[in-house]
Amino acid sequence: MSESIRNLLEQVKNGQVSVDTALLKLKTKPIDDLGYAQVDLHRVVRQGVPEVIYGAGKTGEQIVGIISSMKANGQCQILITRLSPDIAVYIQKKYEMTFVESAHIGYIGDIPIQKTKSSIAIITGGTSDYKVAEECAVTAEFYGNKVERVYDVGVAGIHRLLQNLERIMSAKVIVVIAGMEGALASVVGGLVDVPVIAVPTSVGYGTSFGGVAALLSMLNSCASGVTVVNIDNGFGAAYMANMINHIGESK
Structure with a gap:
């Protein structure tokens, strides 16, 4: 209601x-x-x-x-x-x-000043995923969520991801945004104990097929707890993350 x-x-x-x-x-x-x-x-x-x-x-x-x-x-x-x-x-x-x-x-209207106690972590594989990530982040903030941005931490330099684990693992729900082969979602899904929403992006060379390669990779993730939205759908990921993040929040 x-x-x-x-x-x-x-x-x-x-x-x-x-x-x-x-x-x-x-x-x-x-x-x-x-x-x-x-x-x-x-x-x-x-x-x-x-x-x-x-x-x-x-x-x-x-x-x-x-x-x-x-x-x-x-x-x-x-x-x-x-x-x-x-x-x-x-x-x-x-x-x-x-x-x-x-x-x-x-x-x-105004983005709420009072944000949720729990947060949504938004992670990108690379800087090229920025536009989709910001669609996700701004949407989540518009709905009153506290957002943690962790950008450009793809698997090609996995140490970047590992040095941000404390920030990532403190979130209630995580959105992983990546193009190319889309492997980041599986890696994150194997590290955390909260829901992961994967967003494939259309970033990549020819055989990425405009994001289809990343989409199929994310759909075939071997990590439990990973769900997938459509290519470049930062809004859809934010909307779902918002619903999860508000569960248990005081009215």
């Missing part, structure tokens, strides 16, 4: 909100049909966070329209992924939005 619904029920219980008012809030239409988009206004009710806008392939006008719908329906925290710089400029003329170019992410 989302925190907003829990708070609403607590307000009814305490007499701060009438039953009829609460029912009216819950009956708010779940979808806003914009013609080019069906905005899911009840995502926050079902999953605890609003719908995320996937920016790639959308025009600036379309994204602004979706933002307007979400804000009109009380959603103040809005995340936009795969956002190009030119579209970001267009949006910023209409709304106050922070654009993190290194992550190709824009967000409306």
Whole structure:
């Protein structure tokens, strides 16, 4: 159950909100049909966070329209992924939005100051994985997680990984981001006792096949506790890591 619904029920219980008012809030239409988009206004009710806008392939006008719908329906925290710089400029003329170019992410609202007690460690094989890693890190921070970045520690120089083990092993969940042959996920999975989310990237020479080699390597990991998301999907890894990291956190 989302925190907003829990708070609403607590307000009814305490007499701060009438039953009829609460029912009216819950009956708010779940979808806003914009013609080019069906905005899911009840995502926050079902999953605890609003719908995320996937920016790639959308025009600036379309994204602004979706933002307007979400804000009109009380959603103040809005995340936009795969956002190009030119579209970001267009949006910023209409709304106050922070654009993190290194992550190709824009967000409306503030990143929470109060972070989770436990942390998410985000590890990359190389500097070339940086963009995917930052998409993951910024998304996780947007959802209120404490993030530990451990970049450029791939297996070609495994001592770099080993000298950061204390930082890595203190995390509640680990995201491993790597291209080439994708071996880093198996190595990390064999060292730690927490869930590992592996993200293959499209970094590599010809036979990496745009990340397919790393994807297959991670799927065939011999280390237990390693799960895999799609190629370059830093957002998806962050979303899952966020769900795991919030388990047991005090409300």
